[in-house]
Amino acid sequence: MAGFNKVVTNYADAMNGLEDGMTVISGGFGLCGIPEGLIAQIKEMGVKDLTFVSNNCGVDDFGLGVLLENKQIKKMISSYVGENALFEKQFLSGELEVELTPQGTLAEKMRAGGAGIPAFYTATGYGTPVAEGKETREFNGRHYVLEEAITADFAIIRAWKADKMGNLIYRDTAMNFNPMAATAGKITVAEVEEIVEVGELEPTHIHTPGIYVNRVIKGNFEKRIEKLTLSR
Amino acid sequence: MAGFNKVVTNYADAMNGLEDGMTVISGGFGLCGIPEGLIAQIKEMGVKDLTFVSNNCGVDDFGLGVLLENKQIKKMISSYVGENALFEKQFLSGELEVELTPQGTLAEKMRAGGAGIPAFYTATGYGTPVAEGKETREFNGRHYVLEEAITADFAIIRAWKADKMGNLIYRDTAMNFNPMAATAGKITVAEVEEIVEVGELEPTHIHTPGIYVNRVIKGNFEKRIEKLTLSR
């Protein structure tokens, strides 16, 4: 298994190579399905001026919020950033640059980045501030906006199960942006709940084939709940 | 279950609405994963001047080949059509129109059609006959071709298991083009090996969510093998 054993046993190895000024795509939606330990490691490393591509930016003291707190993020490309007072402060003071991108366009930009598609047309955002400065075009009588792909130096993701070859399976809605993020990193690091033997994952159940994954590390997750809602 | 029970019990109902001149996307790769009974039903119906979008066109007496034999196909959009003497004859005589499309571009055109993306750029085919008459464009120093999405009046696909709501799971490499085809039909008909109760399919194992599927029918498949190769 020399060639395909992607398991690393410490976080320093998992994020080795991450440098100031790099772009990082992160999986997760809100606090669900985020690579908690990899984010903690980035804080530990103290690298600065990072651009993060992630649907959200965590909350003040959890998720990507801890990197905001530590002033490591220069720019966020996100669809919704509204749960975070620190974010607001840094944005209003001009410390933090923000590029708001519709959620579906963001997901598709990551997929396109991983799939070798440099740009695609979508009706999303036509006639809105999102389309400003972008090419628009008509197909069959409807208007569309040209959106370009996103790739990154690193992609950090969370999965449920991995085998040593980096084949991944996600758990429930913790899947969210992780599969696309996995395809779009030059180096993709998966933090997982469980590492199983090669052959234990059913080939047609694998959500992310190992070809997209460079490193796998077993994590321990707090899995904080953002909005606990209970049935009455 | 009134609202989401998509099961039909005879092939006439399964293909009801198919008319002369319509476009049909078919799943399958070679003879693997093709909706055998739905193809037989189209032959039975005798509808003519069909445009078929399918990676291949079957062999002389199986798969879409039977519709060629019956002169029901006006045009094929395919990536590879080389297993079929009848095809050759009809093509050379001008009876049959053919639009050759690279396999990956064909798969992506179907996905784009289902995903509301009217067009995308790909490096595939740049500088080749495939790019003739198409817009080309440079992104980050590489050349790309603009390719438009494909949708169809009907999509006919084969799956392994379906529940009554049309959630589908494919078996091994019989998956191939079926998942994208499923998304790109105005009416999508799935011919399956087994129909299970709602709730039996694990939500994260479902390859095609039922939202894409209009009708489900249980079929019996010959599953002819195109090239039997055995280990020595």
Added chain:
Amino acid sequence: MALTREQIAMRVAQELQDGFYVNLGIGIPTLAANYVSTDIEVMLQSENGLLGMGPYPTEDQVDPDMINAGKETVTAVKGASIFSSAESFAMIRGGHVDLTVLGAFEVDQNGNIASYMIPGKLVKGMGGAMDLVAGAPNIIVTMTHADKHGNSKLLESCTLPLTGVNCIKKVITDLAVLDIRDGAFHLLETAPGISVEEVQAKTKGKLIVSDSVREMQFN
């Protein structure tokens, strides 16, 4: 009397038809799920990647890996499927979701909607709203007819930055149900006790009152 939030949600629920795949936005739209007729079945789509969203969980069922687009803990119904956000928005953008219901700050007589940004206030982001309004074949906006200062939210032309253009087909407010077509609001129903004149007074955009305006019916 203007409708309460719950009453608006009840009226919205009447728009849901048997066999519909529906995306319900945060707020009043989500409430509508509580009032769906037991005679019909609908499947709720949550754009983070869940088709077949169920009720909130009991304490035993709570799972941090099972949330909806509002980041609330939820359950999945039988027949649910779970997929990536790219697949989820392929579904939305591709027009496969039968009906989307969402809130707005403003809607205008051309079906434009403004719902995500008030200049001068912090921009929190559009989330999935721009994709939803660009993708669904059928979109209903639900909101109060006027803001708390009494200013109409049904305008000739939206004043705030747009979420989408020419996409809203119907508006359900605390005062009325209106279709949007041919560059005008068409009054279909009034809330119990609300006069056509009051709706006219509180609608700034072009309003067409048909002969067949009726009072909303609640069971």
Added chain:
Amino acid sequence: MALTREQIAMRVAQELQDGFYVNLGIGIPTLAANYVSTDIEVMLQSENGLLGMGPYPTEDQVDPDMINAGKETVTAVKGASIFSSAESFAMIRGGHVDLTVLGAFEVDQNGNIASYMIPGKLVKGMGGAMDLVAGAPNIIVTMTHADKHGNSKLLESCTLPLTGVNCIKKVITDLAVLDIRDGAFHLLETAPGISVEEVQAKTKGKLIVSDSVREMQFN
């Protein structure tokens, strides 16, 4: 002596490195899988939707639902994954496959390749070849150095319709191994018993012979 098909495949196999994800085209490239060193592990990608293609099945293992891109019955190795053709080509187009080996009719000194169409003959289609040559970061063509009439297939400029432009980095023929860069073929190795002069005579495109040309090594 010019190499046999099996010998070409053996030489191709030497290009495979430990940990490589590889797509092997129909014909000689597929044969190379038989000669991969037991010291290394590679994963074979089959573009219909299989990563981790194994050997042909025994009679007991034959399954019509398990085929490769050549439509041959195959098996899957441990650690294999199976996915749609769209996902498969996302992988290919996105440059995730480390190495692609495929056959060709012609290759030229600018790395252009013609492999799918001979005008006047029936066009059978490009299948996945155009995607593969446009996608893989590293592409090797394997073919005979000349056609059966002795005409060179390594040209200044391809004469047949192209499969892809500026994409071929290396050619392994029955006579030689050559890199393509800076608008020329660079001779690296000759087959046992084949002289540099013979390669020169049979290469129509610009050929640069370095001082370090060596004879191919086989174990």
